[in-house]
Amino acid sequence: MSAAKTQVLITGATGYIGGTVLQLLLAHPKRDTFEITAYVRNEDKAKKLHELGVKTAIGTYDEGNKLTEAASKADVVFNIANADHLEGNKALLRGLKQQFEITKKAPILIHTSGTGIFMDNAQGESTDKIYYDTNIAEIEALPDTALHRNVDLEVVAADKAGYARTYILLPGTVYGLASGKLVDIGIMNHRSIQIPFLIKYSLDRGHAGVIGEGKNIWPHVHVDDVAHMFIVVFDAVLGPNGQSVAHGREGFYFVENGEYELMDVSKEVAKAFYDLGIQKTPDVKPFTEEEKAKYFGITFLGFNSRGRGDRSRTLGWKATKTKEDFIASIRLDVESLAAELKK
Template sequence: MSPKTHIFVTGATALFNSLGVTAVVGTNSDFDVLISLASEADVVLSCANVNDINAARAVLLGLKKRYEQTKTVPIFIHTSGTGVLIDNAVGNYATDKIYSDLDVPIIESLLETQPHRDVDLEVIAADKQGYVRTYVILPSTIYGIANTLLVSLGVQNPYSIQIPDLIKAGLDRKQGGVIGKGLNLWSSIHIDDVATLYISVFDAAMKGQNETGHGSEGYYFGENGEYRMGEISEVLAKLLYEMKRGESPEPTVFTDEEVQKYFGGPSLMGTNSRARAERAKLIGWNPVHTIDSLWASLKPEIETIVKRQNA
């Protein structure tokens, strides 16, 4: 690496200019731009779209050019997610299957048809070719509301997706809802711990190729505890009822039509995804938020969404 490390982050906004960061306005479809910027970077952090394989290929092509020009192996930190582990439970059962990010064979056995998997495989294959070192970060359910300087400056999204979507659905139907029997299990991670996971992987990667696993041994799960999805639904339904936003303190089952309306079809929230961040913690990542933080976050999430809807 050069004395000054050139980092290219996808998924940022033009507002980063206010922080002295050079922002380039474009989209994941601007392949020539992605190739060009990646070819100039020592490190790429991909945070824009975990499922865009063509954008990933463009970035990798740029990194390959970088290697050919400098004979130095660049670093690619790619964002995926533990959605890659899901099953078809539809909320009706819990699974005993738990994935560790140290268990490479079981991860390698995942079908290419799993969410995110085709892009993950493309990234891993590039590492095997030797022109780039790749690290794949897989957060689980992200919860909590970020409260950072970047949020105050308007350059960071402070919200996640899964739990807010469940809240918005409950508010719209005026009743907390659950998918199936709500027996399925998911791992979870606080939004602030996601940030420190990226820092931990970045620091380890910058120390050299032997500091931590990369390529097929470079999966890093983001989790610190797990929950039963039905319990989330139960707590949300009770909170909505207490706030006079729900008709009953008990969640009712989402109909097929509601699942399509609120979640765009079969939802991750009806699946099992159980992960253990063993590799991530071996490199020194130390998440500080436990599952208790998840439960404490639910009421503020509702209050924030209501406030935004009323603004």
């Protein structure tokens, strides 16, 4: 008699990070030991995922009952859809609690947050403050009002209550144009948010922009390396020593492979704009106060968000993409977005 397969639920399965993770799960060497269910928004995506051997549950994060039901059937949940939808994440946790009450075995939750929890209010100025994923006291000292923090606290509370084992992954600035089967069939977002955000607003004003002097610092990490970290955690917690993998209040894993200053990015955008004839000189012009008001939310690009993934590396994660890869990716984003704008 064959052993029952591990039931895996993934949210955000057609998103930028989630889709990249799903593609790794589909190619996993132990793929025949687990079944994958994707929580998706519509029938069209569901149909295409079925063709890849993925089961689906259809719903949104506003449909809490559907999310609870899907989570209640899962042994492992990759939660990659929305780090800030508090009620949706509570609904997912209720499902995990139901699973625990039935099986008396705590399901695993691999949750996505981000180094945005460390953001200060700088406007292009640098900081020496660096957070480490091994320094739990500093993480716990963060204000409850920090970005993503309210959901993170609910996830940690679930672990403390004993009805789930939780692992929170916190990527920095994720970059790189995603590729693979899900991109090819047209159901996956292939582009990040943060750097394209800067490029789009710079395209709108016709000149590369920056916040203040652009000396503020963020970590960077390629989307493929982020996805690989999810698999590293998945393999570790399902392995023979899974119980010893840090979880709950200690289960924070920063995902980064170096740092950049905002001006590093803005200068590359300016070079690409100049080469493409978008701007007449290869310089960078700070966003004005009027433009900051016009381009809602752009000021966060001028904040600092510094973190080190020591715990992630101790678990065995190794990033392959460097700062050189990050800088090289900026021109590709510019060319891609500029081409879309022309269309």
